[in-house]
Amino acid sequence: MLSKGQGNTIRTYEQLVRALEKDNRAEEAHKIWEKKIAHDLRSVPWRFCGLMLAIYYRNNMLDRLIKLFGALEACGRKCPSKEYIRKVEVAYEMLGLLEEKKDLLEKYKDLYNKPSNSDRKKDRRFKKAEKKAVH
Structure with missing residues (x-):
């Protein structure tokens, strides 16, 4: 649980990290x-956490990406998005860790079977357009 001011502090550090990455640092x-x-x-x-995974991915720090993802899993945090899994999957592949990649895909196969938020939004728009065409 975050203490009273800790949420603001985390957000400030997040903005700083984002700015450093944009400045190629x-x-x-x-x-x-x-x-x-x-x-x-x-x-x-x-x-x-996703920001750091993305920074590691974009800056070819793949060993750090895998280490962070492993640490998140070790403390019981289950990945909420396919986007992060894909980054880790590519990192495993680029580092030649094909067995780990296979294990990762097996562990998170339920994420790949579930439609993403953007897929659901597209589906709603399609249904609305379909209703208008019928009327």
Whole structure:
């Protein structure tokens, strides 16, 4: 549970990390993550964890991406999105860890079978357009 001001602090660090990454300073973003945030992954929002996974992915820090994902799983955090799984999947493949990739896909196959939010939105729009065409 976050204490009274901790939510604001986490959000501030998130903005700082995002700004550093946009300024092509991913290594500094990683250092801030390690020193200030990563010590308690249970209380870090998935949005921030996803940002770090994306930074590691975009900056070819694949070993760090896999390490972070493993740490999140180790503390009982189940990945909420296919987007993150795909990044980890590609990282495993690029590092030649094909057995780990296979295990990952098996573990999260339910995420791939479930339609994403964007798929549901498209489906609703399609149904509305279909109703208008019938009337």
